[in-house]
Amino acid sequence: MDVLIQIVASGLTLGAMYAVATIGLSLVYGSLNMLNMAHGAILTLGGYICYAAIVHAGLHPALALLAAAAVCALVGLLIYFSAALPLLRAENFETNIFIATIGIGSVIENLMLKGFGPYPIPQPLAVGGQVVIGNVHIPLQNVFILGVAIVLMAAVAILMQRTSAGRAIRATSMNREAAQLMGVRVGRIYAQVLALSGALAAVSGIMISSIATLTPVMGGDPMLKAFIVCVVAGLGNVYGAVIAAIALGLLEAATQYVLGVRWSFATLLLLVILVLIWRPYGLFGKQQVVRL
Amino acid sequence: MAEAALEIVDASAGYAGRIVLDAIKLSARKGELTAIVGPNGHGKSTLLKAISGLVPVTSGEIRLDGSRIDRLRPDQIVERGVIQVPQGDLLFPAMTVHENLLMGAYANSSGSAERLDFVFTLLPKLKERRNQTAGTLSGGERRMCGIGRGLMAGGEVLMLDEPSLGLAPIVIEQIYEVIFNLRREGRTILLVEENAERIAEHADMIHLLDNGRIAWSGLGAELMARPEIVETYLGV
Numbered sequence: 425m426d427v428l429i430q431i432v433a434s435g436l437t438l439g440a441m442y443a444v445a446t447i448g449l450s451l452v453y454g455s456l457n458m459l460n461m462a463h464g465a466i467l468t469l470g471g472y473i474c475y476a477a478i479v480h481a482g483l484h485p486a487l488a489l490l491a492a493a494a495v496c497a498l499v500g501l502l503i504y505f506s507a508a509l510p511l512l513r514a515e516n517f518e519t520n521i522f523i524a525t526i527g528i529g530s531v532i533e534n535l536m537l538k539g540f541g542p543y544p545i546p547q548p549l550a551v552g553g554q555v556v557i558g559n560v561h562i563p564l565q566n567v568f569i570l571g572v573a574i575v576l577m578a579a580v581a582i583l584m585q586r587t588s589a590g591r592a593i594r595a596t597s598m599n600r601e602a603a604q605l606m607g608v609r610v611g612r613i614y615a616q617v618l619a620l621s622g623a624l625a626a627v628s629g630i631m632i633s634s635i636a637t638l639t640p641v642m643g644g645d646p647m648l649k650a651f652i653v654c655v656v657a658g659l660g661n662v663y664g665a666v667i668a669a670i671a672l673g674l675l676e677a678a679t680q681y682v683l684g685v686r687w688s689f690a691t692l693l694l695l696v697i698l699v700l701i702w703r704p705y706g707l708f709g710k711q712q713v714v715r716l
Numbered sequence: 717m718a719e720a721a722l723e724i725v726d727a728s729a730g731y732a733g734r735i736v737l738d739a740i741k742l743s744a745r746k747g748e749l750t751a752i753v754g755p756n757g758h759g760k761s762t763l764l765k766a767i768s769g770l771v772p773v774t775s776g777e778i779r780l781d782g783s784r785i786d787r788l789r790p791d792q793i794v795e796r797g798v799i800q801v802p803q804g805d806l807l808f809p810a811m812t813v814h815e816n817l818l819m820g821a822y823a824n825s826s827g828s829a830e831r832l833d834f835v836f837t838l839l840p841k842l843k844e845r846r847n848q849t850a851g852t853l854s855g856g857e858r859r860m861c862g863i864g865r866g867l868m869a870g871g872e873v874l875m876l877d878e879p880s881l882g883l884a885p886i887v888i889e890q891i892y893e894v895i896f897n898l899r900r901e902g903r904t905i906l907l908v909e910e911n912a913e914r915i916a917e918h919a920d921m922i923h924l925l926d927n928g929r930i931a932w933s934g935l936g937a938e939l940m941a942r943p944e945i946v947e948t949y950l951g952v
Contacts, residue, residue: 588822595808595819602806605768607794607823607869 429560431677437566437635439673440573443666445628446650446657447580448621450665453654454597455617458508458521462529463625464647465536468640470496470626471547471633472536478548485549489630493623500622503528504615512614529643536640544637549630569631576627577666580620584662593617652692656699658709668707718745721904722767722798722873727776727786729766736762738928739776744873745920747902749895751936753912754925760908761803763925764875767906768800769793780873794823797872803881803908805862809851813842813861816850820868827870835864838894856887863894874898875906880914888914916940 445467452460470492477488507524511517553564584590595603596613604610632646653672657664672692679688699707720743730736736759744750752760765771767778769790778786785793807816817835821828836843839860845853850861859879866874876895880888896918899905909915912922916936924932924945932945940946 588818588825591811591815591819592822594811595822598808598810599806601770602802602808603819604770604790605794605800605802605806606819606865607791609789609791 426559427681429557431681432674433557433560433562433566434680435674435677436670437569437673438676439670440570441628441631441646442649442653442673443669444573444576444624444631445646446653446665446669447577447662448624448628449647449650450654450657450659450662451580451593451617451624452621453659454662455593456508456512456521456614457518459518459525459651460503460618460621461522461525461647462503462532463525463621463650464643465529465532466496466499466622466643467625467629467632467646468536468638468643469499469532470629471638471642472540473626474549474630475540475545475547475633475638488549489627492626492630496622496626496629497619498622499532500618500620500625501615503622504618508614508618509611533640533643540638540640542640544639546637547630547633550634563635565635569635572627572631576624580624580662589616649692652696654706655696656707658706661706661708664706664708718747720744721746721781722906723777723779723782724763724767725777725779727766727773727778729762729771729773731762731771735774736771736928737766740925740928740930742923742930742933744904744906746904748920749899749905749907749915749918751907751909751912751915751919751922752925753909753915753922753939754931756910758925759928760910760925761877762928764800764802764877764906764908767793767798767875791823794869794871797870798875799866799869799871799873800875801862801866801877801879803877805858807850807853807858807861807865810849812847812849813853814846816861816865817842817846817868820865821870824870828868831868831870835867838867838897839864855883856890859883859887859891860894863891867898873904873906875908877908878910879907880909880911892918912936912939912946 449460449463452458473492473495474488477483477491478485483491507528508521511520511524514520551564551568554561555564555567584594592603592608593613595606596608596610600610628646633642653665653669656672657668676688676692679691722744724740724742726739726741728735728738740763752763754760762771766773769788773786777784780796780798785796808819817832821831841857842860842864845857850858853861863879879891879895883891892914895905899918907915916939919936922934922936922939923930
């Protein structure tokens with residue numbers, strides 16, 4: 425029983441981190457058909473901004489988190505205006521933006537390397553203590569991460585389902601031309617989605633670095649995992665991505681316990697291959713049912 | 717004679733350097749049903765797209781109540797009250813009927829509750845299906861939902877692009893009953909239709925679009941009295 429509690433606790437923490445990292449990536453792909461390869465670098469930048477805001481500017485951790493989210497939202501906007509907007513006007517947008525965001529990610533990573541150095545730095549935004557369930561000691565930091573992730577996912581769900589802005593984002597992702605005919609300014613929607621994605625990436629970066637350490641290249645692994653989650657769920661399917669992230673987190677925790685840490689990533693990749701063979705459009709990316 | 721709501725003055729438009737519409741001149745008068753008929757692929761849908769700002773107008777002008785709208789973005793044109801129900805509906809398939817209708821009121825949400833009541837009264841089937849996803853509606857219901865979504869915008873000019881396309885005759889009758897009711901209520905309607913016979917009796921003015929140009933304009937009865945035009949252009 426204790427083993428099960430340990431696996432569930434670790435799996436939910438991992439899954440929550442993957443979910444927050446994935447939501448932004450999935451939102452951007454769903455709306456713009458844009459695979460944002462700079463997502464991992466933005467996530468890392470969020471971690472560093474939070475660190476700098478607490479250690480160098482002396483801000484309260486909550487304010488530091490908001491500052492990091494704001495800066496990364498701004499970076500999302502910059503990516504829209506500097507890369508996505510001009511490339512949207514040309515052909516082969518999906519390929520061009522894929523390559524462009526690899527370059528942007530590399531620039532951000534190197535700026536962080538220059539500014540903060542190559543050595544690992546601990547994230548000061550951490551919650552001490554632990555809760556005990558049975559004989560299992562669960563760090564409060566994990567509970568904090570889970571709580572933040574749940575709040576963020578609920579906020580995104582309310583935004584998407586209950587607000588006019590959220591409906592406009594969903595409408596644009598379903599049919600850009602029809603959304604325009606409803607009076608939706610799609611350029612503004614794209615900018616909003618990239619800003620939101622940047623802010624979510626920042627929070628994700630802070631959470632991930634709070635249980636690991638900050639390094640300029642730390643975004644690579646979560647970006648890869650987020651991509652795996654996106655593919656398993658079905659690219660662009662935000663709700664499917666959240667469920668897939670939690671499931672993959674639990675699977676990873678279970679694999680680490682049963683087979684060992686070195687097998688966890690291989691298991692995830694094997695799962696992706698099997699899912700792609702079985703359902704090429706992802707577990708939740710089911711084909712639209714349209715009567716003709 | 718009613719004053720013009722929408723005027724198209726020598727407007728040309730097309731895609732990637734290819735001219736599809738060549739110096740089009742027509743108007744849609746307030747409270748009237750203006751129809752554009754013509755063979756497939758001769759620019760009828762492109763004309764509506766040009767009015768909506770989806771296809772750039774390369775020369776000439778498009779005016780709404782005397783003000784130019786041909787340099788505006790699509791969202792600005794919708795805000796000014798020119799609403800298009802596109803060919804094939806273009807509904808948001810994963811959204812419910814209710815959400816699709818709410819999207820219709822995206823640019824003009826004031827009074828949307830009253831307009832929703834009006835749409836549900838006019839198209840009661842949509843009220844029954846309000847929580848059903850649009851992608852699972854039948855062809856006729858989808859077309860009704862598209863018209864309802866257009867009405868939710870509360871615009872001044874309602875443009876309908878081939879609302880009968882691909883539907884069974886009995887459903888086409890229902891759709892046109894709704895459109896003619898809207899006309900009787902005094903809505904300004906610009907209707908694209910391939911089948912001139914269907915709308916000849918009800919249209920206040922018909923324009924025949926051939927190869928991107930207006931080949932003939934007149935009353936519906938006049939068109940049907942010109943068998944050589946009907947036969948040559950419309951194949952009736």
